[in-house]
Amino acid sequence: MKPDDRPLTHDIQLHQLERRFGQRQVLHAINLHIPHGQFLAVVGRSGCGKSTLLRLLAGLDQPDGGQLQINPATRTRLMFQDSRLLPWKSVLDNVALGLPAVERPRALAALREVGLEDRAAEWPARLSGGQRQRVALARALVHQPQLLLLDEPLGALDALTRLEMQSLIESLWLAHGGSAVLVTHDVSEAVALADRVILLENGRIAVDLPVTLPRPRDSAHADFVRLEHYLLQRVLQGPQGQEPPAPASEQSIDFARLHWAL
Amino acid sequence: MSRPILSSIGQRLLPWLVPALIVLLWQLFASAGWLNSRVLPAPWHVLQAGWNLTISGELAHHLWVSFGRAGIGFGIGASLGLLLGLISGLSRLGETLLDTTLQMLRNIPPLAILPLVILWFGIDETAKLFLVAFGTLFPVYLNTWHGIRTLDPGLLEMARSYGLRGWALFLHVILPGALPSIMVGIRYALGIAWIILIVAETLAANSGIGYLAANAREFLQTDIVVLSILLYALLGKGVDLSVRLLERRLLAWHPALQAQQ
Numbered sequence: 001m002k003p004d005d006r007p008l009t010h011d012i013q014l015h016q017l018e019r020r021f022g023q024r025q026v027l028h029a030i031n032l033h034i035p036h037g038q039f040l041a042v043v044g045r046s047g048c049g050k051s052t053l054l055r056l057l058a059g060l061d062q063p064d065g066g067q068l069q070i071n072p073a074t075r076t077r078l079m080f081q082d083s084r085l086l087p088w089k090s091v092l093d094n095v096a097l098g099l100p101a102v103e104r105p106r107a108l109a110a111l112r113e114v115g116l117e118d119r120a121a122e123w124p125a126r127l128s129g130g131q132r133q134r135v136a137l138a139r140a141l142v143h144q145p146q147l148l149l150l151d152e153p154l155g156a157l158d159a160l161t162r163l164e165m166q167s168l169i170e171s172l173w174l175a176h177g178g179s180a181v182l183v184t185h186d187v188s189e190a191v192a193l194a195d196r197v198i199l200l201e202n203g204r205i206a207v208d209l210p211v212t213l214p215r216p217r218d219s220a221h222a223d224f225v226r227l228e229h230y231l232l233q234r235v236l237q238g239p240q241g242q243e244p245p246a247p248a249s250e251q252s253i254d255f256a257r258l259h260w261a262l
Numbered sequence: 263m264s265r266p267i268l269s270s271i272g273q274r275l276l277p278w279l280v281p282a283l284i285v286l287l288w289q290l291f292a293s294a295g296w297l298n299s300r301v302l303p304a305p306w307h308v309l310q311a312g313w314n315l316t317i318s319g320e321l322a323h324h325l326w327v328s329f330g331r332a333g334i335g336f337g338i339g340a341s342l343g344l345l346l347g348l349i350s351g352l353s354r355l356g357e358t359l360l361d362t363t364l365q366m367l368r369n370i371p372p373l374a375i376l377p378l379v380i381l382w383f384g385i386d387e388t389a390k391l392f393l394v395a396f397g398t399l400f401p402v403y404l405n406t407w408h409g410i411r412t413l414d415p416g417l418l419e420m421a422r423s424y425g426l427r428g429w430a431l432f433l434h435v436i437l438p439g440a441l442p443s444i445m446v447g448i449r450y451a452l453g454i455a456w457i458i459l460i461v462a463e464t465l466a467a468n469s470g471i472g473y474l475a476a477n478a479r480e481f482l483q484t485d486i487v488v489l490s491i492l493l494y495a496l497l498g499k500g501v502d503l504s505v506r507l508l509e510r511r512l513l514a515w516h517p518a519l520q521a522q523q
Contacts, residue, residue: 088439098426123515143424
């Protein structure tokens with residue numbers, strides 16, 4: 001990392017962020033501070049605005065109101081639900097997309113990290129869905145982004161491949177550092193990967209919950225199950241929510257103040 | 263041991279089985295005297311006519327002339343079509359400016375302007391080249407435009423978010439993405455190039471395969487007429503084959519082509 005890329009400058013600040021599509025307000029006054037290095041998961045039912053939030057962070061869309069503060073020097077890379085590999089480029093050339101010629105060797109190193117070095121010369125059409133997502137992950141990480149945005153990247157994969165990908169994403173994120181924002185409808189995935197989970201409901205942040213379970217996480221562990229259960233119940237019950245249940249053993253935190261706790 | 267080789271040769275020859283059977287039947291009918299040689303000469307006589315023309319060097323001359331006309335006319339028409347297709351595919355302003363005009367011109371059958379072209383250029387080379395270029399421009403234009411406009415917007419969004427702009431975006435994403443469609447346009451245009459050339463050479467030329475056929479008709483040389491027709495079929499097939507080979511190279515990544523391998 002270059003000296004001018006001091007970690008703190010890559011914090012992200014959202015202030016009263018609004019987004020409307022015609023008459024429909026998709027995001028209402030979102031306030032959010034994402035400290036550099038945090039793995040944030042955004043969960044919620046479909047249509048809750050979580051993908052819109054991610055597109056705003058990616059700069060693919062512009063807010064209608066409020067402020068979104070991202071350091072212009074923050075390299076942001078996005079991984080989509082479909083791999084979006086260019087079918088006319090070899091696996092290696094896909095990873096090297098947008099890399100200057102002198103840095104091409106890094107593409108092979110990135111492929112090695114996701115365990116697909118031996119498929120470098122293949123066409124993407126020859127790979128399985130899970131392999132394509134691994135290539136897409138390598139393509140995102142080869143740029144060493146300070147902010148990695150993941151838009152349901154595992155949504156289309158089978159359960160087994162999804163678990164493998166989760167631990168791959170976790171280990172690569174731990175190795176590379178930087179912030180990550182994962183949008184998912186899978187509460188278990190959010191608890192497995194994130195330092196912090198926010199639940200969006202009708203375009204508002206309904207829950208902001210830190211996850212302090214030690215890594216690597218065990219989805220059978222009682223604290224994991226409790227958190228997952230709580231979030232799932234909270235997603236299911238909808239906006240007219242009740243008080244959260246007694247926090248899990250090591251999660252004795254005042255939920256109302258979570259927002260500022262980080 | 264030689265079984266795979268034999269079966270691969272068989273695979274290659276199989277498409278020619280039906281044409282070979284037709285020629286065989288034709289020869290049998292002719293030999294049996296059921297065909298009037300004024301109506302349809304025997305394949306053997308056509309072959310003889312071809313041999314005689316080859317020896318005299320006439321055939322090579324006419325072939326060369328026709329090939330050159332088709333090639334140059336197609337080159338001009340396809341390049342223009344590609345260029346205009348890129349302009350109107352890549353820019354909304356370009357489409358607004360060009361598309362209406364091209365759609366109107368497209369609906370004129372190229373041969374309908376033949377009288378005008380002869381008035382302009384006489385039966386000069388320019389007339390034939392103009393007609394072939396006119397006929398091949400539109401299929402390439404339309405398919406280029408279509409290829410660009412039906413690009414997966416997800417891929418474009420991805421490429422932009424990975425920092426590709428302008429020329430790099432065109433070279434790495436837009437052009438290869440539109441290429442399958444452009445190749446369809448090129449194959450279609452090549453077919454049209456031959457059709458226009460035949461008619462143009464038949465009506466207004468003093469060389470080329472079409473002229474050979476028209477001239478032979480004057481002298482009731484049915485064998486040479488049939489020979490010319492067969493030559494067009496073979497040339498058309500040959501050109502199509504070479505484009506397909508090109509396609510297989512350029513579009514090797516395409517799932518549809520990989521399935522054939």
